[in-house]
Amino acid sequence: MLIENDPASAKNIMCALEATDVKSPLIHSNTGEDALNYLKSQNNKKPWLILLGLNSHSSDGLNLLKIIKIDNRLRIIPVVIIADSSEDQNITRGFELGIAGYVVKPQDISQIPSTIRTIMEYWTLSELPPKES
Numbered sequence: 001m002l003i004e005n006d007p008a009s010a011k012n013i014m015c016a017l018e019a020t021d022v023k024s025p026l027i028h029s030n031t032g033e034d035a036l037n038y039l040k041s042q043n044n045k046k047p048w049l050i051l052l053g054l055n056s057h058s059s060d061g062l063n064l065l066k067i068i069k070i071d072n073r074l075r076i077i078p079v080v081i082i083a084d085s086s087e088d089q090n091i092t093r094g095f096e097l098g099i100a101g102y103v104v105k106p107q108d109i110s111q112i113p114s115t116i117r118t119i120m121e122y123w124t125l126s127e128l129p130p131k132e133s
Helices: 007-018 032-040 060-070 088-097 109-125
Strands: 050-054 079-083 101-104
Touching (some): 007 050, 007 109, 032 060, 050 060, 060 079, 060 088, 079 088, 088 101, 101 109
Parallel strands (some): 050 079, 079 101
């Protein structure tokens, strides 16, 4: 699942994800509210990984992360923040709330596919909790 409200970043990340060997369906939410509605619905399959966009101008991503991590059914899903900057306070707060990783988006958009490929390679090799039935 990709939660990203910046259209250009979302497009670049989605294109990079499509170019990987991971063939899981991609769920994209533009807002935290849409993401929570999807995640909390009993009818939807839970994602095995959440890529959470974090803009330097907004704390919405961290608020959403907090909500995800206090929900017993959602907190087991690994969340990787993909941020515009490496602000110490966001990194620290993210790890305090339970993120699995924090990656700064490359300034050079031609590097985004390589960054996304690396993230996906790691998470496809990593052992994950069993999927809920």
